[in-house]
Amino acid sequence: MQAQTRKQIDSSSAKPQDFALSVKNNKKIRFPVQESTKSRVRGKLRYWWSWLVVATIVLFIATPVMIFYRFRKKRDGFFTWCDWGSRIWLKACGVKVNASGKENLEEGRQYVFVSNHRSYLDTATLYAFAGRRVGLVAKKELLKVPIFGYGMAVANVIAIDRSNPERAKNSMEKARQIMDDGYSFGVFAEGTRAMPGELLPFKKGAIHLALQTNAPIIPVVFKNTDQLMGKRTGVAYPGTIEMVLLPAIETDGSTAENDLMRLLNESREAVANELAKGRFLTE
Structure with a gap:
């Protein structure tokens, strides 16, 4: 791409074309800046190269490591491999991470x-730069994917099925056990990747998890x-990801009956306010 400069865009004053989207009929978009054909070709090549790196890691490194740790009660070493794999993939995508707020x-x-979610890059960034060993809450459908689902179970990824009270209870109990072992949890509260520039409503699962494990909530914001x-662009560009860890929202003494919606709204508002400060774009 062209030489990178850091220009902060205030979403409240941006021109409409800066954030123009086209989502009808799953039409692919170019967001938020115009680009040359050469740049887009490079973006597509980098995109497919990054997934080739993922496939290579999964087949030749992750699978043997998963099998090894599947039969071990202590899995701290597996998180080290996840951290390494996340950093390798981010490097293959050509991105750097500026993480702030660890204080x-x-x-x-x-x-x-509890974070926003607009890209596959968010997951790898959270794993590698949160400053904590992290488990994840994911869609229950992902646990059924061959190899991938197996690895998720080893990597302390849980799925909370609210339609089945017994399974939901078991998932919460597993989450407590994982947190007792020193892990935190990451939840993409929108439930899916949002389109560029969007912040979807937050789902309640993240707050239920925090309340039932008595854990403080850290709102996390991914910019850029x-x-x-x-989502749906099919390209990967080099640049810098901004990850902001916001002040904790305490849950001590809170209950689902009285405080769930308050905590949900407070978490989303914190994320929205940070996003409104602007983003750093590549020109």
């Missing part, structure tokens, strides 16, 4: 990280990931 994390405490590898 909001207290030593020895586990958290529920939608520009570097946005």
Whole structure:
């Protein structure tokens, strides 16, 4: 791409074309800046190269490591491999990460990280730069994917099925056990990747998890990931991801009956306010 400069865009004053989207009929978009054909070709090549790197890691490294740790009770070493794989993939995508707000994390405490979600890059960034060993809450359908689902179980990824109270209860109990082992949890509260520039309503699962594990909530904001590898774009561009860890929202003494919606709204508002400060775009 062209030489990168850091220009902060205030979403409240941006021109409409800066954030123009076209989502009808799953039409692919170019967001948020215009680009040359040469740049887009490079973006597509980098996109497919990054997934080739993923496939290579999964087949030749992750699978043997997963099998090894599947039969071990202590899996701290597996998280080290996940951290390594996440960083390798981010490097293959050509991105760097600027993480701020780690001073909001207290030593020895586990958290529920509640974040926005606009790109596959978010997951790898959270894993590698949250400053904590992290488990994830994912869609239950992903656990059924061959190899991938097997690895998720080893990597402390859980799915909370609210339609089945017994399974939901078991998932919460597993989450407590994982957090007792020193892990925090990351939850993409929108439930799916949003289109570039969007912030979808937050689902309640993240707050239920925080309440039932008595863990503080850390709102997390990812900026620029939608520009570097946005949903339905099929491209990957080099650049810098901004990850912001916001001050903790305490849940001590809170209950689902009285405080769930308050905590949900407070978490989303914190994320929305940080996003409204602007993003750093590549020109």
